[in-house]
Amino acid sequence: MCDATGDGGGCGADTEPPRRRRAPGTSHPRTCMKCGQGTAALVIRVGDPFCRACFREYFVHKFRAMLGKNRVIFPGEKVLLAVSGGPASSAMVRQVQEGLSREAAKRLRFVPSLVYVEEGAVRRQSPEQREQTLAQIEALLQATGFPYHVLHLEEALELPPSILQPGPGTSGPSGPSYKKAVDSFIQQQRQDGDSGSSLPGHSSQDTPAAPPATRGLPDAAQTQELLRSFEAAGTATAREELLEMLRTHLIVQTARDRGYAKVMMGDSLTRVAVKLLTNLSLGRGAFLAVDTGFTDQRHGDVMVVRPMRDYTAKEIAFYNVFFSVPTVTVPPLFTKHREKPSIHQLVERFLLGLQEEFPSTISTVYRTGEKLSPEPAKASSESQRCLLCLCGLDTEGEEELALEPTLILEEPEAGAESKAAYIPLLCYSCRLTFKELGPLDTLPPYVRAEGQRRIHRAEMEQNQENQESSKG
Amino acid sequence: MAAPVSLQVEFGGGAELLFDGVKKHQVTLPCQPEPWDIRSLLKWIKQNLLKERPELFIQGESVRPGILVLINEADWELMGELDYKLQDQDNVLFISTLHGG
Numbered sequence: 382m383c384d385a386t387g388d389g390g391g392c393g394a395d396t397e398p399p400r401r402r403r404a405p406g407t408s409h410p411r412t413c414m415k416c417g418q419g420t421a422a423l424v425i426r427v428g429d430p431f432c433r434a435c436f437r438e439y440f441v442h443k444f445r446a447m448l449g450k451n452r453v454i455f456p457g458e459k460v461l462l463a464v465s466g467g468p469a470s471s472a473m474v475r476q477v478q479e480g481l482s483r484e485a486a487k488r489l490r491f492v493p494s495l496v497y498v499e500e501g502a503v504r505r506q507s508p509e510q511r512e513q514t515l516a517q518i519e520a521l522l523q524a525t526g527f528p529y530h531v532l533h534l535e536e537a538l539e540l541p542p543s544i545l546q547p548g549p550g551t552s553g554p555s556g557p558s559y560k561k562a563v564d565s566f567i568q569q570q571r572q573d574g575d576s577g578s579s580l581p582g583h584s585s586q587d588t589p590a591a592p593p594a595t596r597g598l599p600d601a602a603q604t605q606e607l608l609r610s611f612e613a614a615g616t617a618t619a620r621e622e623l624l625e626m627l628r629t630h631l632i633v634q635t636a637r638d639r640g641y642a643k644v645m646m647g648d649s650l651t652r653v654a655v656k657l658l659t660n661l662s663l664g665r666g667a668f669l670a671v672d673t674g675f676t677d678q679r680h681g682d683v684m685v686v687r688p689m690r691d692y693t694a695k696e697i698a699f700y701n702v703f704f705s706v707p708t709v710t711v712p713p714l715f716t717k718h719r720e721k722p723s724i725h726q727l728v729e730r731f732l733l734g735l736q737e738e739f740p741s742t743i744s745t746v747y748r749t750g751e752k753l754s755p756e757p758a759k760a761s762s763e764s765q766r767c768l769l770c771l772c773g774l775d776t777e778g779e780e781e782l783a784l785e786p787t788l789i790l791e792e793p794e795a796g797a798e799s800k801a802a803y804i805p806l807l808c809y810s811c812r813l814t815f816k817e818l819g820p821l822d823t824l825p826p827y828v829r830a831e832g833q834r835r836i837h838r839a840e841m842e843q844n845q846e847n848q849e850s851s852k853g
Numbered sequence: 854m855a856a857p858v859s860l861q862v863e864f865g866g867g868a869e870l871l872f873d874g875v876k877k878h879q880v881t882l883p884c885q886p887e888p889w890d891i892r893s894l895l896k897w898i899k900q901n902l903l904k905e906r907p908e909l910f911i912q913g914e915s916v917r918p919g920i921l922v923l924i925n926e927a928d929w930e931l932m933g934e935l936d937y938k939l940q941d942q943d944n945v946l947f948i949s950t951l952h953g954g
Contacts, residue, residue: 411931423928430931468866468950651950694950698866698921699928702946710867713952729952733918 415439423699427740433703440692440700444476447688448489451675452559454643454686456490456566461641462527463632464495466518466709469689470647472697474525475706476688477645490566491643495522495529496635498628502534502604503611503620505715511598517709524707530635535599535607537627542831544630545768548637548682613819617716617723618663622814624714626769627825629685636683648673648687651694651733654746659728664810667775670753679758679771693743764839767808768832769815775808787812798829802836858882858889861944862898868920868949871910872902882939891922892935894945910947919951 411430413419419432431439448454462477464470480489497518501511515531522529598604614620636644648656653673660672671677677685689697701708716722722730736742760766760773767774776784787809789801798821804812821829862878869876882889882897892914899907910917915935922929923946924937939945 421928421931422926424930652952655952694919695921698948698950699923702865702923702926702948708866710865710869712870713867725952729919733951737918 422703423695425693425696426744436699437704440696441476441479443691444473444688445480445487445489447675447691451686453676453684454491455559455562457569458491458643459639459641460491460493460643460645460686461632461636461639462493462495462645463647464497464518464522464529465647466497466514466521466711467647468694468697468701468706468708469649469652469692471521471706471708472692472700473645473647473689474527475700475704478525493527494639494641495525495527496532496632496644497522497529498532498534498631500534500624500628500711500714502599502607503624503714504712506712508598514709514711521707521709530639532631532635533599534624534627534631535603537631537827538603538606538825540630540634540825540827542827542834544634544637544827545771545831546763547680547766547771610819610823610825611715613823615817615819617714617720618725619814619817620714620716621723621725622663623818630827633680633683633685637680642683644683644685646685646687647689649689649692649694649697650747651743653687653690653750654743655725655729655732657746657750658732659725660810662724662728664813665770665808667757668770668772668808668810669750670755671758671772673750674753674755678755690747763835767811768803768806768835769811769828770808772808776812784809787816789816798833803832805839806832806835856941857884858939858941858943860894860939860942862894862902863944863946864948865946866921866949867951868910868947871905873904878902889939890935891924891929891937891939891945894939895935916947917951919949921948921950922946923948 411421413421413432413435414429415431415435419434421430422433423436424430425436425439454460462470462474464474474495477489477493481493483489499511499515499518501514506514519531522531611620611623614623632644636642656673657669660666660669665672671679673687673690675687675690677687692700700706732743732746757775758772760771765774765777766772776787787804787807789804800815800821803815803821807815818824859879859881862880864872864876864878872878880897880902882894885893887893895911895914895916899911903910908917910920912918916922922934924932925944926946929937
């Protein structure tokens with residue numbers, strides 16, 4: 382991308398990098414490229430000005446198109462929307478509201494609920510600030526009229542070990558086909574006759590009639606225990622990964638307990654692009670497709686869906702301003718004094734900086750990610766599945782040299798629970814993260830319980846093999 | 854000599870955290886020989902409003918990548934960006950789309 386024009390402004394010659402090279406907006410107001418009439422209100426992609434009305438139509442259509450194209454959300458199905466209060470998930474909730482208020486033929490036909498994970502403990506919020514954020518969030522959740530669940534990150538300490546195993550049942554083609562599901566749904570509706578209920582399928586009993594009262598903040602002791610895990614983590618990168626893991630597990634467990642087969646997450650296109658490069662840098666190359674794709678089936682019974690991944694952060698921000706979508710800002714995850722920024726932050730800065738000069742950077746990264754296959758993430762058996770991220774182990778067949786950085790060599794005391802014993806249970810990337818996490822007693826109890834179970838099981842299998850081979 | 858300009862300057866998406874958590878600021882820019890544009894507004898913000906860590910908001914003479922600018926609820930890309938000449942009673946909104954740090 383160098384438009385050297387002969388006046389010495391070639392690549393690298395500028396001291397100050399040239400910012401966007403679009404024609405300066407001397408001729409404003411520009412008109413909408415779509416309808417040719419309205420006054421343009423924003424530029425999406427490079428040089429496509431849209432007016433508000435056309436932008437709204439474009440935005441709303443994209444959501445429906447995303448769900449229509451992928452056909453994984455069945456009519457009448459209960460869907461849990463993960464809401465963080467941030468721009469993307471808030472815009473997602475608004476799209477679902479829009480979709481449900483449409484005339485019958487175009488109406489979205491699933492049954493939404495919301496879930497919010499309160500993370501004030503690791504965002505260095507005082508109890509008062511946490512209460513404040515919670516009040517804002519509850520107002521936002523309540524205003525949607527959907528049932529909702531509010532969780533605290535501390536509750537991850539009480540997760541069952543089974544969250545580290547895929548749930549039984551509907552993964553992939555064994556489930557009913559989309560077409561069948563739609564047909565039977567329509568039949569069901571006809572049978573119900575003109576009862577005139579606006580919400581399809583489900584009786585209202587399985588959703589809480591009144592929103593659950595917030596039970597106040599967790600015990601200070603629990604908050605301390607959670608903080609201990611995060612403070613023991615040696616790097617900002619490991620803390621980001623720990624937070625992401627605990628949050629995802631909490632949300633999936635909530636879905637599992639309450640019978641939601643789908644969870645919608647609000648990752649935007651910009652976020653997906655950042656995640657692609659971040660996870661690549663973290664050694665998760667084999668799992669990029671499940672980490673960022675439209676569907677993520679690693680949890681078996683609960684499928685994670687990312688319907689916002691076609692929207693750039695810019696589109697979302699403008700939509701929220703134009704159409705008054707409320708959001709709640711929370712401070713970022715804490716960092717230690719003078720600590721290096723996380724890989725997540727570095728990649729974000731890098732990509733957004735590059736995007737400034739080369740405006741198709743982010744969409745190119747995103748589209749490249751589309752070509753990846755989810756196959757490598759599939760695990761054939763429990764012993765082949767990563768303890769932490771549930772993806773298929775990518776360490777088989779690797780040369781020893783390549784795996785050396787993942788090993789834990791120094792560990793004197795024998796007999797006691799050893800951190801090194803966990804390493805074979807983990808994929809390449811989770812090994813690196815795990816090494817940077819604190820000692821075993823700072824890990825969430827469910828991780829240790831499941832880890833111990835698998836270590837024992839592996840030992841027993843090993844013993845059996847040894848016995849058999851000594852017999853023979 | 855340009856007359857003083859009154860503006861509403863707003864921050865959102867987390868950018869307000871750099872301004873004591875205050876989202877809306879009524880500001881009056883003093884008289885100066887050149888007319889006020891976004892470029893000079895950013896300098897003024899850096900000197901007068903920014904409480905901490907200017908590098909999280911300003912980069913070079915513009916905003917940091919990932920921060921969007923809306924002038925009277927329209928994309929600044931349509932308005933000439935840094936060269937937009939501010940009018941009295943304009944509304945300038947800065948929205949951060951950055952995740953953290």
